[in-house]
Amino acid sequence: MGNEVGNLQLVKKLNRIGILNIIREHNTISRQQLAKLTGLTPAAITGIIRDLVATGYVVETGFGKSSGGRRPVKLQFNPDSGYVFGAEITRKNATLGVVNLDAKPVMLKQYSIDMTEPQQGLDLLADEVAKMIIESGIDRKKILGMGVAYPGLVDITTKVVKRSSNLGNKWRDISIENWLQDKIGIKVFVENNSNAAALAEYILGRGKExxxxxxxxxxxxxxxxxxxxxxxxxxxxxxxxxxxxxxxxxxxxxxxxxxxxxxxxxxxxxxxxxxxxxxxxxxxxxxxxxxxxxxxxxxxxxxxxxxxxxxxxxxxxxxxxxxxxxxxxxxxxxxxxxxxxxxxxxxxxxxxxxxxxxxxxxxxxxxxxxxxxxxxxxxxSMRKNTGFYGACAVAIKALFEGGGDALLDV
CATH class of the missing domain: 3.30.420.40 (ATPase, nucleotide binding domain)
Incomplete structure (x- = not known):
């Protein structure tokens, strides 16, 4: 019985994140169109949309054209339902900011942070994140994650930084994700800076499609x-x-x-x-x-x-x-x-x-x-800030993949 309940909860969550992603990909869409695209029953779609509207991820924006019968209600993704931080690290500086779930910047600043000493550098970065949360005025519950674009070798399986020839020889086998998560209490996603920038160009820049x-x-x-x-x-x-x-x-x-x-x-x-x-x-x-x-x-x-x-x-x-x-x-x-x-x-x-x-x-x-x-x-198209937007894109991508654990409660 316990396994059955767990499986039903997992299916429900996967359906919700799947529906949310479809809505994100469309400018506007109706419940009827969602049912056709997904094969889910109208009743199931209605229940999922009810939850997504209640949590603020989806908004109803008026009525569409009728093809006979009641006019369909138009649905849109609400990018201001959540926010992510992004940080691009270099040897002596860090670009830090916060964007909404469409990667539109709310705040973006440059900081002089010496990263040659890993612990000191990451502690200073965490302090600046804490200050920016207060300065932004964003409800902490709406801050869903943080992406970090890092100049070095990041193990794809463990996300441990193996080394960075640019930051210095003390950067070996360091888990940035765990370190920052413990300091700031936000889910952290680390990625090599060029990988992050490529993702930003692909999703947000001239590399679309x-x-x-x-x-x-x-x-x-x-x-x-x-x-x-x-x-x-x-x-x-x-x-x-x-x-x-x-x-x-x-x-x-x-x-x-x-x-x-x-x-x-x-x-x-x-x-x-x-x-x-x-x-x-x-x-x-x-x-x-x-x-x-x-x-x-x-x-x-x-x-x-x-x-x-x-x-x-x-x-x-x-x-x-x-x-x-x-x-x-x-x-x-x-x-x-x-x-x-x-x-x-x-x-x-x-x-x-x-x-x-x-x-x-x-x-x-x-x-x-x-x-x-x-x-x-x-x-x-983004020139020197591509790494920052890449860090944000990494966090947003992770939030909307893998079942959406950081976004949706079961």
Whole structure:
């Protein structure tokens, strides 16, 4: 008897989350249409909708056209019935915010948080989440989860962070999910930052309906999130897309991963900034970036990008060189996975055409002609905040999958 009751409760919950997902996918839909789509009886649909309206996930928005008989009541998903937090972690900064269940931002802020010490960094992040909950004024019961976009290797089965060459050597075998859940009392979902960004591009950005695509993240590291047949491609343990660790120069600088001459060690943002500050002393005194270097004593990636559009300047040459070699990594993704679209994001993507022209030329040279002919290569629609929206998308996706445990009570 106990098993029968449990099975009935499970079926009821699965039916409710299934119906809710169908309503989310439609602008408006009626009870009658739901019955036809699902095969459930009108009585079952009526009971489920009653529950969903009572909990606020569904609203009735008037009457549709009648095809004979009573006019059908139109139903819509209510995205403000719940909210999720999103956080994108980098070495020295974190982007933190809260969105509704349609990923529309309510709050979005940047914080200076040093993540080289895992416990201290995560504790500070948890403190900021607690402050933002109060500042947002959102009922805590409506905060359903938190997504974290993390720059490193995340085990797909355990969600334990195995390591992060970008954050430092203390990031080994750490469970971000458990740590943050214990601190803030919210269900946490962690994902590799490039995977999260790819999901955001696929669900919210230019990648909609593009079932085979890759997102290239150009920030503190260089990596790719890959979607095949509409699903994130994880590989055996979840470590796909680490194109930043393609060795392109055997005698190159030491990479954080331990090898020499990786793409990331030469053309990720920290490498570009380091290269600029080392070389500008020897460069033309009339160069615009050199003038900033002389005034401030150093330049930032923002300085480099702001001056990269002027042809034949140091910043222009540096970004173009980066674009050419990054294009080799993109060509490798195309040759291996045969996507229909590539989206370029991360802070370096702010350089626009100065980056994209040599990158595309390099891809054309190094990818197989049969594979590159129909591939669309574009800048991401969300640019440097894609990781944050990806973290939110990860949380929302998890909430509406797997039976909807975090959304619906039995």
């Amino acid at each position: 593009t079932k085979n695509m890759a997102y290239i993240n150009l920030g503190e590291g260089i990596s790719a999130g890959i979607i095949l047949n509409g699903m994130l491609a994880y590989g055996f343990k979840g470590y796909t897309g680490e194109i930043g660790h393609l060795v392109i120069y055997e005698d190159g600088p030491l990479c954080n991963c331990g090898n020499n001459g990786c793409l990331e060690s030469l053309y990720a943002v920290p490498a570009l900034v380091r290269k600029a500050n080392n070389e500008l002393a020897l460069y033309n005194q009339k160069d615009t970036l050199k003038a900033i270097w002389l005034e401030k004593g150093n330049v930032t990636i923002e300085d480099i990008i702001a001056n990269a559009n002027e042809a034949n300047t140091y910043a222009w040459e540096l970004v173009r060189q980066a674009g050419w070699y990054i294009g080799k990594g993109v060509a490798a993704i195309i040759n291996v996975f045969n996507p229909e679209a590539i989206f370029i994001g991360g802070i370096l993507a702010e350089a626009g055409n100065t980056l994209m022209e040599p990158l595309t030329e390099s891809v054309q040279k190094h990818a197989l002609p049969e594979l590159i002919r129909e591939v669309k290569i574009e800048l991401s």
